[in-house]
Amino acid sequence: MIETVDDLDLQVSTRPDLAAATRAARDFLAALGVSCDNPGMRKSPQRMAEAYAAMITARPFEMTTFPNDERYDELVVVKSIPVQSVCEHHLLPFVGLAHVGYLPADRILGLSKFARVVEMFAHRPQVQERLTQQIARWLDDQLAPKGVGVVIEAEHMCMTLRGVRAPGTVTRTSAVFGVIRDIPESRAEFFSAVAK
Ligand SMILES: [Zn+2]
Incomplete structure (x- = not known):
């Protein structure tokens, strides 16, 4: 089974138009009263456009699963x-850590691919709750495991830098499917494994 990100229903599907984004960033900053005329900021609109493009674009990768030959x-x-x-x-931005667990059935996934799956869903405008569920559901669809669980702990700059201005606040979300959702022992094993 081979899947690439091109097959997925991505919110950010078009290549970013960096020239247009740079012009818009310059206008946006000017509207906020920030001039980019001084030498230090002349390239800031372009850097801002590139930074946002990087944050909302996932690197393509090939998702390969393997048969669980060792059972x-x-x-x-x-x-x-x-x-x-x-x-x-x-x-x-919101930044943090994801912990992913699954109880394999017939298919397994290369360990390095879990980080790519997280990136695939994280690099787009998101809410943490949906991100958590999308990762879990995608692994559930691709691997048809006996159970899968995802926990994300993240700090949101919109809470740190504006609004309530509460730096250090960590938001924790989880999504569990299959036996990790339904069987209390499996659920407890998963949550204690990710808490350590
Ligand atoms: Zn926000």
Whole structure:
């Protein structure tokens, strides 16, 4: 089974138009009273456009799953995967860690691919709750495991820098499917594994 990100229903599907984004960034900053005429800021609109393009564009990758030839049947947990996203309400970054676990059935996924799956869904305007569910649902669809769980802990710059201005606040979300949702022992094993 081979899937690429091109097959997926991505919110950000077109290539960014960096020239148009640079012009818009210059206008946006001017409207806020920020001039880009001084030497230090002359290229800032372009850098701003490139920075946002990088934050909302996931690198393409080939998603390959493998048959579970060893019949591995214990919980696999991949912890502390970096999460870098932007909230869709303020277009400000939120950053943190994702912990992913699954109980394999017939298919397994290369361990390095979990970080790519997280990136694929994180690099677009997001809300943390939906991001958590999309990662879990996608793994559930691709691997048809006995169970899958995703926990994300992240700090949102829109809470740190504006509004309530509460730096250090961590938002924790989780999504669980299959036996990790339904069987109390599996659920407890998953949540204690990601808490350590
Ligand atoms: Zn926000």
